[in-house]
Amino acid sequence: MLPLFDLSLRLNGYPIQEADAELRKIAALSAKEYLLFLEERKTAIVAYHLENNAFYKELLAASTVKNWADLPVLNKTNLQKPLAERLSKGFTSTNIYSNKTSGSSGEPFVFAKDKYCHALTWASNKYRFGWFGLDLNQSYQARFYGRPLDFIGHKKERFKDLLSHRFRFAVFDLSDVVLEGFLAHFATKKFDYLNGYTSSIVLFAKFLQKKNIVLKDICPSLKVCIVTSEMLFEGDKILLEKQLGVAVINEYGASELDLIAFENPEGEWQVNAETLFVEILDSNNVALPYGQEGRIVITSLYNKAHPFIRYEIGDLGILDEKSTLQKPILKKLIGRTNDVALLPSGKKAPGLTFYYITKTIIEDDGNVKEFVIKQTKIDAFEIKYVSDSKLTVDQIQQIEKAIILYLEPNLQFTFIREKTLKRNKRGKLKQFTSLV
Incomplete structure (x- = not known):
């Protein structure tokens, strides 16, 4: 029988076993094999959407496309129209995963993934979390996130937390009294890792510092802390590692795409090159060499339900000079283009x-x-x-x-x-x- 987390995905129509197998296969490719894989996937996803997606076909209508660099850059303004107008043929609300972006860019929109693509998103997470001895089916997560405040939304989130083996610490109130309650849970529960918004976990670490407490002393089962969604400054990382007593891993992702970059055991911010193709472009949409700062533009190599091809996520960054196509390294994430x-x-x-x-x-x-x-x-x-x-x-x-x-x-x-x-x-x- 499948473990609970995988089983819940499977029951909802997400083929996680097949996705796990595909991701392992891509990760095992030689450098030469990977270059062939990448070109094949880029060509295939563009061809698919040109044939099956009226929205993308219309977007390209005014362009003369002879090679990859001729493809237009898709931005969030392009996507602020009803989802039904952006879906590929054969996809409806009944056979996709859909959600809404957080709006941190100031331009929220509803997006979609086909179910295999969404299964690959979870396979990517499982693969990278595994670098640090974490198993999404077994490891117990202390989750520092928001939660829906309406009754039904709250109950749904609680149920998802149960299936995902996580305990949620709601971050809307982070007063000392509330943080004292957080600490009490760490004393009684065997958490394997913390995961959540950077600013919330940093605030918890400052609370621990004031009380002269190292969290791993209170909760010896802790292995690692994964921070996401907000900038992690070097000083904050030092504080977190000191007060939590575990390694702090920096994650960069986007709900409409996938996990974009994840700090590997060597301390490099390794870009997800299995399901995404990441470019750094200048103001004229020309790809920049490694080491130069520009706009982060991403292609989802597997999403058939909705085109995310040369999609400008709204962030500025630099890929390290030592990057390769198979192993790009995000040297620096500078912030949002609109900030x-x-x-x-x-x-x-x-x-x-x-x-x-x-x-x-x-x-x-x-x-x-x-x-x-x-x-x-x-x-x-x-x-x-x-x-x-x-x-x-x-x-x-x-x-x-x-x-x-x-x-x-x-x-x-x-x-x-x-x-x-x-x-x-x-x-x-x-x-x-x-x-x-």
């Missing part, structure tokens, strides 16, 4: 630059727990923060000096102390927002 601050001088700066500079100063003494930055005007920024005590004049002056040093002078900052910071419906914390 850019336009400054009075005309300079454009990634919003995370402000976040990073500020973070190095105001989190130094452990007083500030979390903060977010919002650009309200071209020269005005609002910093909301949660702390034990109010920021000092000296700290504020240090931040202003650092901004002048790294960016430019005459920017105005307003500091607002809050009891809690607002997260989105799924529990994510958006670190930088521009209203300009």
Whole structure:
């Protein structure tokens, strides 16, 4: 009999055994065999959608396509139309997996995968989690995520957690009283790993630091922590590994695609080259060489229900110079393309630059727990923060000096102390927002 997690996928029409076998087969290919596989899959998925998908056929109608680089780049604005208009022939709501993106890019939309493609998504997760001795059918997960607040949605999520062998810690309230309750669960449950939003687990680690507790001492069964959906800064990784007492693994994914990159046992952010083809493009949609920064554009090699071909996910990144087609390494994830601050001088700066500079100063003494930055005007920024005590004049002056040093002078900052910071419906914390 199939284990419970695999069985639940199978009962819902997702052929996980076949997907597991296919993924293992791709992972075992030689370098030469992989190049043939990649070209075959790229050609096949384009041909399939040109024949079976009216939406994609119309998108290509104005293009002269002689090679891969001629294919248009698909963006999220293209996809903001009813799902039924974007599905391939033979696919309906009854034979697909569909969901809605989180909206962290500001452009949410409903997407679809055929059931085999979705099974491959789970096979990819199982394969990579296995690098660290985790088994989705057996390993017990401490899940730091949001959850639906409506009655039916909440019950469904609880049932999915049961099938997936995970215990959910809802991240909407992360006050010390609630975190004390979280800690109590670790003392009584044999968790194998933590998985969830970076900011939430970092806040829990700061709580542990304040209490001088290493989590693995409380819960010896813990093996690893996997963080996702939000930026992981090096200082936060050091804090997490110290207070959790286990290795911290960085994950990068997108619900509409798959797991995009996952930190391997050698500490490299290895890109998923089994089910995806990842490119870094410049502003003219020209592929950049390894080592150069550009827009992350991804092709789903297996999704027949819906085309994600040269799809711009909305992030900026760099592939490492040592990358190969079979083993691309994500050297750096810089942030979202829409999280850019336009400054009075005309300079454009990634919003995370402000976040990073500020973070190095105001989190130094452990007083500030979390903060977010919002650009309200071209020269005005609002910093909301949660702390034990109010920021000092000296700290504020240090931040202003650092901004002048790294960016430019005459920017105005307003500091607002809050009891809690607002997260989105799924529990994510958006670190930088521009209203300009």
